[in-house]
Amino acid sequence: MPSKRILEYPREEALLRKKSQPVRAFNRYIKNIIRDLKDTLKERPEGVGLAAVQINVHMQIFVVQLGAKPESEEKTGPVITIINPEVIEERAEDKGFDGCLSLPGLFGDTVRPHYLHIKGLNEWGKPFEQVFEGFDAVVIHHEIDHLNGVLFIDRITDPADLFTVKEDDDGKLIRVPVTIKK
Numbered sequence: 001m002p003s004k005r006i007l008e009y010p011r012e013e014a015l016l017r018k019k020s021q022p023v024r025a026f027n028r029y030i031k032n033i034i035r036d037l038k039d040t041l042k043e044r045p046e047g048v049g050l051a052a053v054q055i056n057v058h059m060q061i062f063v064v065q066l067g068a069k070p071e072s073e074e075k076t077g078p079v080i081t082i083i084n085p086e087v088i089e090e091r092a093e094d095k096g097f098d099g100c101l102s103l104p105g106l107f108g109d110t111v112r113p114h115y116l117h118i119k120g121l122n123e124w125g126k127p128f129e130q131v132f133e134g135f136d137a138v139v140i141h142h143e144i145d146h147l148n149g150v151l152f153i154d155r156i157t158d159p160a161d162l163f164t165v166k167e168d169d170d171g172k173l174i175r176v177p178v179t180i181k182k
């Protein structure tokens with residue numbers, strides 16, 4: 001059994017805990033935030049979503065990589081922008097892999113809906129309504145959490161579900177349980 005590792009809690013936690021405000025006017029400022037989010041996500045191939053709160057802008061905007069797979073950098077879909085999301089229906093809850101660019105090196109198994117029907121505004125500020133399924137639903141649910149100041153570690157109920165990864169002697173990635181030092 002690998003020994004338990006202890007990770008430092010992120011210093012920017014207070015900023016991540018602040019709730020985001022709805023976008024009231026779709027203007028150049030909002031377009032610039034969207035571009036920033038997309039550029040930042042592109043620079044982090046291990047990431048599949050990024051909310052404005054993670055770049056310290058407390059507005060209800062996030063970008064997500066569709067068609068991603070858990071624990072893989074393979075991506076098959078576009079990056080889309082979602083503004084002011086409202087959940088119409090969520091169901092098909094299941095436990096699965098979770099991680100966050102704001103909590104580097106930390107991963108967990110969380111329960112999230114795998115069917116998510118939402119409405120909101122798209123990257124051009126136009127209303128849309130769509131159903132997302134599978135890991136796409138999980139990723140969008142994670143980002144909606146960010147808008148409410150919720151982090152994936154809040155959804156960990158069993159401490160054994162929180163872990164970091166390291167390579168074993170054969171180069172295979174293995175899970176190492178962690179404790180967060182507050």
Ligand SMILES: [Zn+2]
Pocket residue numbers: 099100101102142146
């Ligand atoms: Zn996150």
